[in-house]
Amino acid sequence: MKAITYRSYGGPDVLEYGDVPEPKLGPDSVLVRVVAASVNPVDWKIQAGYLDGVLDVVFPVIPGWDVAGVVERVGVAVTEFAPGDEVIGYAREDMVRRGTFAEYVAAPVRTLARKPANLDFAQAAGLPLAGLTAYQALTRALELKPGETVLVHAAAGGVGSLAVQIAVALGARVIGTAGEHNHDYLRTLGAEPVAYGDGLADRVRALAPDGVDAVLDLVGGEALRISPALLTGGGRLASVADGAVLALGGHYVFVRPDAADLTALTELAESGRLTVEVAATFPLERAAEAQRLNAAGHTRGKIVVTVP
Numbered sequence: 001m002k003a004i005t006y007r008s009y010g011g012p013d014v015l016e017y018g019d020v021p022e023p024k025l026g027p028d029s030v031l032v033r034v035v036a037a038s039v040n041p042v043d044w045k046i047q048a049g050y051l052d053g054v055l056d057v058v059f060p061v062i063p064g065w066d067v068a069g070v071v072e073r074v075g076v077a078v079t080e081f082a083p084g085d086e087v088i089g090y091a092r093e094d095m096v097r098r099g100t101f102a103e104y105v106a107a108p109v110r111t112l113a114r115k116p117a118n119l120d121f122a123q124a125a126g127l128p129l130a131g132l133t134a135y136q137a138l139t140r141a142l143e144l145k146p147g148e149t150v151l152v153h154a155a156a157g158g159v160g161s162l163a164v165q166i167a168v169a170l171g172a173r174v175i176g177t178a179g180e181h182n183h184d185y186l187r188t189l190g191a192e193p194v195a196y197g198d199g200l201a202d203r204v205r206a207l208a209p210d211g212v213d214a215v216l217d218l219v220g221g222e223a224l225r226i227s228p229a230l231l232t233g234g235g236r237l238a239s240v241a242d243g244a245v246l247a248l249g250g251h252y253v254f255v256r257p258d259a260a261d262l263t264a265l266t267e268l269a270e271s272g273r274l275t276v277e278v279a280a281t282f283p284l285e286r287a288a289e290a291q292r293l294n295a296a297g298h299t300r301g302k303i304v305v306t307v308p
């Protein structure tokens with residue numbers, strides 16, 4: 001089958017397009033014919049070697065954790081899906097070896113859910129990792145409740161655009177940070193936009209003089225540092241981007257594959273409360289360009305790789 005691989009750590013230039021053997025199908029896995037796979041910052045961070053201390057990486061690596069596709073075959077222990085089913089998945093394992101930037105991926109069944117019927121494959125591929133991150137952070141770490149106000153740092157990106165919609169669906173008021181060019185976009189999602197950078201704390205206080213009930217940080221650094229002072233008494237803080245959140249009394253969230261959570265996202269999409277903005281699509285052989293664009297750090301929504 002055709003796939004993108006890399007044989008050593010590095011930037012987009014180490015990616016190669018070529019033939020690799022099809023994956024074998026273990027008892028708990030589902031062979032998915034990949035229609036689309038989305039790009040996440042973690043792909044190029046793993047590829048750069050940043051996670052070498054925590055993840056076993058077996059070269060050559062097929063990158064990619066997000067998938068939308070069609071079930072080709074199921075492992076002998078799998079009862080949840082059948083050939084022909086349209087699925088989405090955050091196909092992460094603890095070992096980095098065979099990902100989704102390929103014609104086929106053998107995804108553990110615990111990482112999959114049915115694809116939302118009203119999203120096309122490119123949109124659906126953008127949902128799993130980013131959507132699960134937003135959903136798990138907002139519902140578990142932050143325990144966001146109806147009527148509360150949440151501040152989302154980096155609200156226009158992959159995780160942020162989904163976090164805004166999920167928070168709105170939960171009945172919260174959302175303030176989201178983004179560059180000016182994304183402010184109208186944030187309004188369409190239901191958020192009140194504020195520009196990030198110097199003076200951010202004052203701009204948030206102008207919108208929420210009594211403070212916000214929760215902050216979801218998707219940026220880290222200065223955005224995280226100013227956040228505790230923006231909270232109401234008892235307000236909650238979570239970051240997916242900066243472990244320094246722990247020293248500030250907040251939660252560090254690392255997203256987990258979870259079929260039930262993924263199904264909740266599918267249901268939100270099908271109820272019309274969650275959609276995925278696809279900023280750009282690239283054919284599989286141009287995955288390096290997709291990765292470069294994502295690494296530039298200003299994606300609105302998701303960048304997707306499609307498999308012919």
Ligand SMILES: NC(=O)c1ccc[n+]([C@@H]2O[C@H](COP(=O)([O-])OP(=O)(O)OC[C@H]3O[C@@H](n4cnc5c(N)ncnc54)[C@H](OP(=O)(O)O)[C@@H]3O)[C@@H](O)[C@H]2O)c1
Nearest residue numbers: 041133154156157158159178179196240253254255298299
């Ligand atoms: N721990 C986990 O489980 C987990 C899971 C998913 C993601 N993450 C991490 O979370 C971060 C965000 O992921 P993502 O997929 O959403 O990335 P992304 O889609 O690449 O985010 C791009 C967005 O970030 C915005 N942005 C850039 N600098 C900003 C700043 N200083 N303040 C506010 N917004 C800013 C950009 O908006 P403008 O164009 O308007 O500037 C753009 O819309 C990454 O570091 C990623 O590795 C962690």
